[in-house]
Amino acid sequence: MSGQQKVQIPTASLIDSKEVFGRDFDRAWGEAGFVSVTGYNEVLPDAAIDVEKARLYHALEEFMRLPQRVKLSHHLPQVGGQRGYTPNGIEQSGGRAFTEWREHVMVGPRIPPDHPLREYQPYKLYLDNPDLPEVPQLIPIAENLLESLEQLDFIMYERLAEHLGLHSGYFSARLAWGDSSLRLHHYPKLEDDVKIITDKKVDGVTVLTVRFPDGSTIPNLVRAGKHTDVDFSASLLGAEAPGLYIQARDGTAVAYTASPDSIVVNTGDYAQRESAGKYPSSAHWVEMTEQTARKDRFSAVRFTHQRPRVLVRTMPTLRTPEAVYPDEFEGVLLLQRLWEIGYLAPEERDERIQVVRTKLMPDEDLVAKIMKWEKENGVRKITRYFDDIKEYTHVMAAGIGSVR
Ligand SMILES: [Fe+2]
Numbered sequence: 001m002s003g004q005q006k007v008q009i010p011t012a013s014l015i016d017s018k019e020v021f022g023r024d025f026d027r028a029w030g031e032a033g034f035v036s037v038t039g040y041n042e043v044l045p046d047a048a049i050d051v052e053k054a055r056l057y058h059a060l061e062e063f064m065r066l067p068q069r070v071k072l073s074h075h076l077p078q079v080g081g082q083r084g085y086t087p088n089g090i091e092q093s094g095g096r097a098f099t100e101w102r103e104h105v106m107v108g109p110r111i112p113p114d115h116p117l118r119e120y121q122p123y124k125l126y127l128d129n130p131d132l133p134e135v136p137q138l139i140p141i142a143e144n145l146l147e148s149l150e151q152l153d154f155i156m157y158e159r160l161a162e163h164l165g166l167h168s169g170y171f172s173a174r175l176a177w178g179d180s181s182l183r184l185h186h187y188p189k190l191e192d193d194v195k196i197i198t199d200k201k202v203d204g205v206t207v208l209t210v211r212f213p214d215g216s217t218i219p220n221l222v223r224a225g226k227h228t229d230v231d232f233s234a235s236l237l238g239a240e241a242p243g244l245y246i247q248a249r250d251g252t253a254v255a256y257t258a259s260p261d262s263i264v265v266n267t268g269d270y271a272q273r274e275s276a277g278k279y280p281s282s283a284h285w286v287e288m289t290e291q292t293a294r295k296d297r298f299s300a301v302r303f304t305h306q307r308p309r310v311l312v313r314t315m316p317t318l319r320t321p322e323a324v325y326p327d328e329f330e331g332v333l334l335l336q337r338l339w340e341i342g343y344l345a346p347e348e349r350d351e352r353i354q355v356v357r358t359k360l361m362p363d364e365d366l367v368a369k370i371m372k373w374e375k376e377n378g379v380r381k382i383t384r385y386f387d388d389i390k391e392y393t394h395v396m397a398a399g400i401g402s403v404r
Pocket residue numbers: 227228229284
Protein backbone atom coordinates (compact mmCIF):
# COMPACT_ATOMS: atom_id res chain seq x y z
CA MET A 1 0.00 0.00 0.00
CA SER A 2 1.72 3.18 -1.13
CA GLY A 3 2.79 5.61 1.55
CA GLN A 4 1.94 3.14 4.30
CA GLN A 5 4.95 1.41 5.67
CA LYS A 6 5.16 -1.57 7.90
CA VAL A 7 6.99 -0.33 10.95
CA GLN A 8 7.97 -2.30 13.99
CA ILE A 9 5.65 -1.50 16.87
CA PRO A 10 7.79 -0.61 19.92
CA THR A 11 7.65 -3.20 22.67
CA ALA A 12 7.81 -3.40 26.45
CA SER A 13 8.07 -6.72 28.26
CA LEU A 14 6.68 -7.29 31.73
CA ILE A 15 9.32 -9.98 32.24
CA ASP A 16 11.97 -7.26 32.25
CA SER A 17 12.72 -5.40 35.48
CA LYS A 18 10.25 -2.77 36.65
CA GLU A 19 12.72 -0.07 35.68
CA VAL A 20 13.29 -1.38 32.15
CA PHE A 21 9.56 -1.85 31.55
CA GLY A 22 8.81 1.68 32.82
CA ARG A 23 11.50 3.15 30.60
CA ASP A 24 10.42 1.21 27.47
CA PHE A 25 6.73 1.96 28.02
CA ASP A 26 7.39 5.68 28.52
CA ARG A 27 9.64 5.86 25.47
CA ALA A 28 7.14 4.04 23.24
CA TRP A 29 4.22 6.20 24.35
CA GLY A 30 6.27 9.35 23.89
CA GLU A 31 7.70 8.47 20.49
CA ALA A 32 4.87 6.51 18.93
CA GLY A 33 1.76 6.72 21.12
CA PHE A 34 1.47 2.95 21.31
CA VAL A 35 3.38 0.00 22.69
CA SER A 36 3.18 -3.74 22.26
CA VAL A 37 3.18 -5.26 25.74
CA THR A 38 4.32 -8.85 26.26
CA GLY A 39 4.90 -11.00 29.32
CA TYR A 40 1.43 -10.53 30.85
CA ASN A 41 0.82 -14.27 31.02
CA GLU A 42 3.91 -14.57 33.19
CA VAL A 43 2.96 -11.78 35.64
CA LEU A 44 -0.71 -12.80 35.79
CA PRO A 45 -0.61 -16.57 35.25
CA ASP A 46 -3.99 -17.25 36.89
CA ALA A 47 -5.78 -14.86 34.56
CA ALA A 48 -4.91 -16.97 31.47
CA ILE A 49 -5.52 -13.87 29.36
CA ASP A 50 -4.63 -15.46 26.02
CA VAL A 51 -6.84 -18.48 26.68
CA GLU A 52 -9.76 -16.24 27.64
CA LYS A 53 -9.10 -14.01 24.66
CA ALA A 54 -9.47 -17.00 22.31
CA ARG A 55 -12.72 -18.00 24.03
CA LEU A 56 -13.95 -14.42 23.74
CA TYR A 57 -13.40 -14.27 19.98
CA HIS A 58 -15.16 -17.59 19.56
CA ALA A 59 -18.22 -16.36 21.48
CA LEU A 60 -18.17 -13.01 19.68
CA GLU A 61 -18.31 -14.69 16.27
CA GLU A 62 -21.15 -16.88 17.48
CA PHE A 63 -23.12 -13.81 18.61
CA MET A 64 -22.51 -11.79 15.45
CA ARG A 65 -23.71 -14.67 13.27
CA LEU A 66 -27.15 -14.60 14.96
CA PRO A 67 -30.08 -13.27 12.90
CA GLN A 68 -30.24 -9.47 12.88
CA ARG A 69 -33.62 -9.40 14.67
CA VAL A 70 -32.11 -11.37 17.57
CA LYS A 71 -29.11 -9.06 17.80
CA LEU A 72 -31.39 -6.01 17.66
CA SER A 73 -33.32 -7.33 20.66
CA HIS A 74 -30.13 -6.54 22.63
CA HIS A 75 -29.83 -2.98 21.32
CA LEU A 76 -30.17 -0.38 24.10
CA PRO A 77 -30.57 2.94 22.29
CA GLN A 78 -30.78 4.91 25.52
CA VAL A 79 -27.26 4.12 26.74
CA GLY A 80 -25.15 5.67 23.99
CA GLY A 81 -23.64 2.42 22.73
CA GLN A 82 -22.10 1.77 26.14
CA ARG A 83 -23.76 -1.58 26.79
CA GLY A 84 -25.39 -4.32 24.75
CA TYR A 85 -25.46 -4.49 20.95
CA THR A 86 -25.10 -1.51 18.60
CA PRO A 87 -25.99 -2.15 14.93
CA ASN A 88 -24.18 -0.93 11.84
CA GLY A 89 -24.86 2.69 10.86
CA ILE A 90 -24.96 4.37 14.27
CA GLU A 91 -21.44 5.18 15.41
CA GLN A 92 -19.30 7.45 13.21
CA SER A 93 -16.10 7.77 15.21
CA GLY A 94 -14.14 9.30 12.32
CA GLY A 95 -16.62 12.13 11.70
CA ARG A 96 -18.47 13.03 8.52
CA ALA A 97 -15.56 12.31 6.15
CA PHE A 98 -16.20 8.57 6.44
CA THR A 99 -19.04 6.06 6.48
CA GLU A 100 -18.26 3.29 8.94
CA TRP A 101 -19.28 -0.31 8.39
CA ARG A 102 -19.39 -2.01 11.75
CA GLU A 103 -21.43 -3.35 14.65
CA HIS A 104 -20.39 -4.04 18.21
CA VAL A 105 -21.18 -5.40 21.64
CA MET A 106 -20.00 -3.28 24.56
CA VAL A 107 -19.37 -4.84 27.96
CA GLY A 108 -18.78 -2.92 31.17
CA PRO A 109 -17.27 -3.99 34.46
CA ARG A 110 -19.09 -6.32 36.83
CA ILE A 111 -20.18 -4.29 39.87
CA PRO A 112 -20.72 -6.29 43.09
CA PRO A 113 -24.26 -6.05 44.54
CA ASP A 114 -23.44 -3.86 47.55
CA HIS A 115 -20.70 -1.77 45.96
CA PRO A 116 -20.74 2.05 46.36
CA LEU A 117 -20.65 2.48 42.56
CA ARG A 118 -24.25 1.26 42.45
CA GLU A 119 -25.15 4.79 43.56
CA TYR A 120 -24.04 5.95 40.09
CA GLN A 121 -26.36 3.59 38.20
CA PRO A 122 -29.46 5.85 38.22
CA TYR A 123 -27.34 8.23 36.11
CA LYS A 124 -26.71 5.62 33.36
CA LEU A 125 -23.20 4.92 34.61
CA TYR A 126 -21.75 1.54 35.60
CA LEU A 127 -24.81 -0.18 34.21
CA ASP A 128 -25.13 -3.92 34.60
CA ASN A 129 -24.51 -5.82 31.39
CA PRO A 130 -27.64 -7.31 29.82
CA ASP A 131 -27.76 -11.08 29.54
CA LEU A 132 -27.23 -12.43 26.03
CA PRO A 133 -29.06 -15.76 26.42
CA GLU A 134 -28.27 -16.93 22.87
CA VAL A 135 -24.54 -16.91 23.67
CA PRO A 136 -24.60 -17.01 27.46
CA GLN A 137 -20.83 -17.32 27.90
CA LEU A 138 -20.01 -14.06 26.08
CA ILE A 139 -20.68 -11.56 28.88
CA PRO A 140 -19.06 -13.61 31.70
CA ILE A 141 -15.90 -14.14 29.62
CA ALA A 142 -15.75 -10.42 28.82
CA GLU A 143 -16.40 -9.38 32.44
CA ASN A 144 -13.63 -11.71 33.66
CA LEU A 145 -11.25 -10.32 31.06
CA LEU A 146 -12.05 -6.77 32.14
CA GLU A 147 -11.13 -7.75 35.68
CA SER A 148 -7.84 -9.30 34.50
CA LEU A 149 -7.02 -6.29 32.34
CA GLU A 150 -7.57 -3.99 35.31
CA GLN A 151 -5.03 -6.06 37.24
CA LEU A 152 -2.68 -5.76 34.27
CA ASP A 153 -3.18 -1.98 34.28
CA PHE A 154 -2.15 -1.82 37.92
CA ILE A 155 1.14 -3.56 37.08
CA MET A 156 1.84 -1.52 33.94
CA TYR A 157 0.91 1.87 35.33
CA GLU A 158 2.63 1.49 38.68
CA ARG A 159 5.83 0.86 36.74
CA LEU A 160 5.18 3.87 34.53
CA ALA A 161 4.38 6.06 37.54
CA GLU A 162 7.60 5.06 39.29
CA HIS A 163 9.58 5.72 36.12
CA LEU A 164 8.09 9.22 36.06
CA GLY A 165 8.96 9.83 39.70
CA LEU A 166 5.32 9.62 40.81
CA HIS A 167 3.76 7.60 43.64
CA SER A 168 3.28 4.03 42.39
CA GLY A 169 -0.49 4.37 42.80
CA TYR A 170 -0.87 7.69 41.02
CA PHE A 171 -2.33 6.30 37.77
CA SER A 172 -3.58 2.96 39.07
CA ALA A 173 -5.73 4.36 41.87
CA ARG A 174 -7.30 6.80 39.41
CA LEU A 175 -8.09 3.92 37.06
CA ALA A 176 -9.26 1.45 39.71
CA TRP A 177 -13.02 0.85 39.46
CA GLY A 178 -13.15 3.05 36.36
CA ASP A 179 -16.05 2.59 33.96
CA SER A 180 -13.72 0.77 31.56
CA SER A 181 -15.28 -1.31 28.85
CA LEU A 182 -14.58 -4.05 26.40
CA ARG A 183 -15.70 -3.25 22.87
CA LEU A 184 -16.29 -6.32 20.72
CA HIS A 185 -16.27 -5.32 17.08
CA HIS A 186 -17.55 -7.03 14.02
CA TYR A 187 -16.70 -5.39 10.72
CA PRO A 188 -19.03 -7.25 8.36
CA LYS A 189 -17.78 -8.33 4.97
CA LEU A 190 -19.35 -6.90 1.84
CA GLU A 191 -21.62 -9.47 0.23
CA ASP A 192 -20.77 -10.66 -3.29
CA ASP A 193 -23.61 -8.65 -4.86
CA VAL A 194 -22.17 -5.37 -3.51
CA LYS A 195 -19.91 -3.86 -6.16
CA ILE A 196 -16.74 -1.99 -5.31
CA ILE A 197 -16.62 0.91 -7.76
CA THR A 198 -13.52 2.88 -6.74
CA ASP A 199 -11.01 3.29 -4.01
CA LYS A 200 -9.27 6.50 -3.00
CA LYS A 201 -7.57 8.15 -0.06
CA VAL A 202 -9.25 10.46 2.43
CA ASP A 203 -6.88 11.98 4.99
CA GLY A 204 -4.41 9.16 4.33
CA VAL A 205 -7.05 6.47 4.75
CA THR A 206 -8.08 4.12 1.93
CA VAL A 207 -11.85 4.30 1.42
CA LEU A 208 -14.19 2.58 -1.02
CA THR A 209 -17.19 3.64 -3.03
CA VAL A 210 -19.60 0.71 -3.28
CA ARG A 211 -22.89 0.04 -5.08
CA PHE A 212 -25.64 -2.16 -3.67
CA PRO A 213 -27.98 -4.36 -5.77
CA ASP A 214 -30.79 -1.78 -5.42
CA GLY A 215 -28.58 0.81 -7.13
CA SER A 216 -27.77 2.82 -4.02
CA THR A 217 -24.16 3.76 -3.41
CA ILE A 218 -22.06 4.56 -0.35
CA PRO A 219 -18.96 6.73 -0.77
CA ASN A 220 -15.96 6.85 1.58
CA LEU A 221 -16.72 3.49 3.12
CA VAL A 222 -14.30 2.39 5.81
CA ARG A 223 -14.44 0.00 8.73
CA ALA A 224 -13.52 2.74 11.22
CA GLY A 225 -12.54 6.28 10.23
CA LYS A 226 -9.46 8.03 11.54
CA HIS A 227 -9.98 9.01 15.18
CA THR A 228 -8.38 9.15 18.59
CA ASP A 229 -9.90 7.37 21.57
CA VAL A 230 -11.58 9.26 24.40
CA ASP A 231 -10.07 7.31 27.27
CA PHE A 232 -6.80 7.08 29.15
CA SER A 233 -5.58 4.25 26.96
CA ALA A 234 -6.92 1.42 24.85
CA SER A 235 -5.71 -2.16 24.87
CA LEU A 236 -6.10 -4.05 21.61
CA LEU A 237 -6.60 -7.72 22.28
CA GLY A 238 -5.44 -8.80 18.90
CA ALA A 239 -7.30 -8.66 15.63
CA GLU A 240 -7.24 -11.62 13.38
CA ALA A 241 -7.31 -9.80 10.05
CA PRO A 242 -5.25 -6.93 8.59
CA GLY A 243 -6.68 -3.45 8.27
CA LEU A 244 -5.81 -1.58 11.45
CA TYR A 245 -3.44 1.35 11.06
CA ILE A 246 -1.99 3.50 13.79
CA GLN A 247 -0.53 6.88 12.90
CA ALA A 248 2.92 7.39 14.36
CA ARG A 249 4.03 10.85 15.49
CA ASP A 250 5.81 11.51 12.19
CA GLY A 251 2.59 10.80 10.29
CA THR A 252 3.62 7.31 9.20
CA ALA A 253 0.79 4.79 9.05
CA VAL A 254 1.83 1.69 10.97
CA ALA A 255 0.01 -1.48 9.92
CA TYR A 256 -0.95 -3.53 12.94
CA THR A 257 -1.86 -7.18 12.87
CA ALA A 258 -2.20 -9.18 16.01
CA SER A 259 0.66 -11.04 17.45
CA PRO A 260 -1.04 -13.70 19.54
CA ASP A 261 1.05 -13.10 22.66
CA SER A 262 0.94 -9.32 22.85
CA ILE A 263 -1.51 -6.56 23.75
CA VAL A 264 -1.03 -3.23 22.03
CA VAL A 265 -1.70 -0.35 24.42
CA ASN A 266 -2.29 2.97 22.72
CA THR A 267 -2.56 6.40 24.27
CA GLY A 268 -5.97 8.02 24.51
CA ASP A 269 -7.06 11.62 24.83
CA TYR A 270 -6.80 11.64 28.64
CA ALA A 271 -3.20 10.43 28.55
CA GLN A 272 -2.43 13.31 26.20
CA ARG A 273 -4.12 15.82 28.50
CA GLU A 274 -2.57 14.40 31.65
CA SER A 275 0.91 14.42 30.13
CA ALA A 276 0.47 17.90 28.58
CA GLY A 277 1.17 16.34 25.18
CA LYS A 278 4.20 14.23 26.13
CA TYR A 279 2.10 11.18 25.23
CA PRO A 280 0.11 12.16 22.13
CA SER A 281 -3.29 10.53 21.69
CA SER A 282 -2.64 8.19 18.79
CA ALA A 283 -4.88 8.43 15.72
CA HIS A 284 -5.93 5.11 14.21
CA TRP A 285 -8.41 3.64 11.75
CA VAL A 286 -9.54 0.37 10.19
CA GLU A 287 -9.52 0.16 6.41
CA MET A 288 -11.62 -1.90 4.09
CA THR A 289 -9.82 -2.55 0.83
CA GLU A 290 -10.67 -4.58 -2.26
CA GLN A 291 -8.48 -7.33 -0.81
CA THR A 292 -10.09 -7.39 2.66
CA ALA A 293 -13.70 -6.30 2.01
CA ARG A 294 -14.98 -9.82 1.33
CA LYS A 295 -13.96 -11.16 4.71
CA ASP A 296 -15.44 -10.49 8.14
CA ARG A 297 -13.16 -8.89 10.67
CA PHE A 298 -13.47 -9.22 14.44
CA SER A 299 -11.57 -7.32 17.09
CA ALA A 300 -11.71 -6.73 20.83
CA VAL A 301 -10.58 -3.47 22.38
CA ARG A 302 -10.58 -2.55 26.03
CA PHE A 303 -11.06 1.19 26.73
CA THR A 304 -9.41 2.22 29.98
CA HIS A 305 -11.42 4.81 31.88
CA GLN A 306 -11.13 6.52 35.20
CA ARG A 307 -14.11 7.03 37.45
CA PRO A 308 -16.45 9.74 36.07
CA ARG A 309 -15.61 12.27 38.78
CA VAL A 310 -11.85 11.84 38.49
CA LEU A 311 -10.43 15.12 37.28
CA VAL A 312 -8.47 14.65 34.06
CA ARG A 313 -5.62 17.07 34.68
CA THR A 314 -1.95 17.34 33.90
CA MET A 315 0.12 15.15 36.21
CA PRO A 316 1.77 17.18 39.00
CA THR A 317 5.32 16.77 37.71
CA LEU A 318 4.42 18.21 34.31
CA ARG A 319 2.17 21.07 35.40
CA THR A 320 3.21 24.55 34.34
CA PRO A 321 1.70 27.91 35.31
CA GLU A 322 0.06 28.10 31.88
CA ALA A 323 -2.20 25.05 31.66
CA VAL A 324 -2.00 23.33 28.27
CA TYR A 325 -5.32 21.60 28.84
CA PRO A 326 -8.02 22.76 31.21
CA ASP A 327 -8.96 20.36 34.00
CA GLU A 328 -12.16 18.45 33.31
CA PHE A 329 -14.08 15.55 34.79
CA GLU A 330 -13.63 12.24 33.02
CA GLY A 331 -17.40 11.82 32.72
CA VAL A 332 -17.78 15.20 30.99
CA LEU A 333 -15.12 14.42 28.38
CA LEU A 334 -16.76 11.09 27.65
CA LEU A 335 -20.22 12.61 27.18
CA GLN A 336 -18.83 15.24 24.82
CA ARG A 337 -17.34 12.49 22.67
CA LEU A 338 -20.53 10.41 22.71
CA TRP A 339 -22.28 13.44 21.24
CA GLU A 340 -19.53 13.99 18.64
CA ILE A 341 -19.72 10.43 17.33
CA GLY A 342 -23.47 10.36 16.96
CA TYR A 343 -24.95 8.85 20.12
CA LEU A 344 -26.40 11.78 22.05
CA ALA A 345 -28.53 14.75 21.12
CA PRO A 346 -27.10 18.07 22.38
CA GLU A 347 -29.84 18.40 25.03
CA GLU A 348 -29.14 14.97 26.44
CA ARG A 349 -25.41 15.64 26.42
CA ASP A 350 -25.90 18.87 28.38
CA GLU A 351 -28.31 17.31 30.82
CA ARG A 352 -25.98 14.42 31.56
CA ILE A 353 -22.95 16.71 31.86
CA GLN A 354 -24.89 18.60 34.52
CA VAL A 355 -25.47 15.34 36.33
CA VAL A 356 -21.72 14.60 36.39
CA ARG A 357 -20.97 18.09 37.63
CA THR A 358 -23.69 18.40 40.25
CA LYS A 359 -25.23 15.03 41.16
CA LEU A 360 -22.34 12.59 41.37
CA MET A 361 -20.52 12.59 44.68
CA PRO A 362 -16.98 14.02 44.60
CA ASP A 363 -14.36 11.43 43.73
CA GLU A 364 -12.76 11.61 47.20
CA ASP A 365 -16.11 10.72 48.82
CA LEU A 366 -16.54 7.79 46.46
CA VAL A 367 -12.97 6.61 47.04
CA ALA A 368 -13.46 6.74 50.81
CA LYS A 369 -16.56 4.56 50.46
CA ILE A 370 -14.79 2.17 48.10
CA MET A 371 -11.82 1.83 50.45
CA LYS A 372 -14.18 0.87 53.25
CA TRP A 373 -15.94 -1.62 50.95
CA GLU A 374 -12.61 -3.11 49.83
CA LYS A 375 -11.49 -3.62 53.43
CA GLU A 376 -14.78 -5.29 54.36
CA ASN A 377 -14.67 -7.55 51.32
CA GLY A 378 -10.99 -8.42 51.16
CA VAL A 379 -10.52 -6.74 47.77
CA ARG A 380 -7.40 -4.69 47.08
CA LYS A 381 -7.56 -2.20 44.26
CA ILE A 382 -7.36 1.32 45.68
CA THR A 383 -6.25 -0.11 49.03
CA ARG A 384 -3.41 -1.81 47.17
CA TYR A 385 -1.85 1.66 47.18
CA PHE A 386 -3.52 3.72 49.88
CA ASP A 387 -4.63 2.97 53.38
CA ASP A 388 -6.56 6.16 54.03
CA ILE A 389 -8.31 8.81 52.00
CA LYS A 390 -6.00 11.60 53.14
CA GLU A 391 -3.01 9.88 51.54
CA TYR A 392 -4.99 9.32 48.33
CA THR A 393 -6.02 12.97 48.17
CA HIS A 394 -2.49 14.13 48.86
CA VAL A 395 -0.97 11.95 46.13
CA MET A 396 -3.58 13.00 43.56
CA ALA A 397 -2.64 16.63 44.22
CA ALA A 398 1.11 16.31 44.63
CA GLY A 399 1.99 13.17 42.67
CA ILE A 400 4.21 11.89 45.43
CA GLY A 401 3.54 10.39 48.85
CA SER A 402 3.47 12.56 51.94
CA VAL A 403 6.46 12.68 54.23
CA ARG A 404 5.30 11.42 57.61
FE1 LIG B 1 -10.36 3.63 18.48
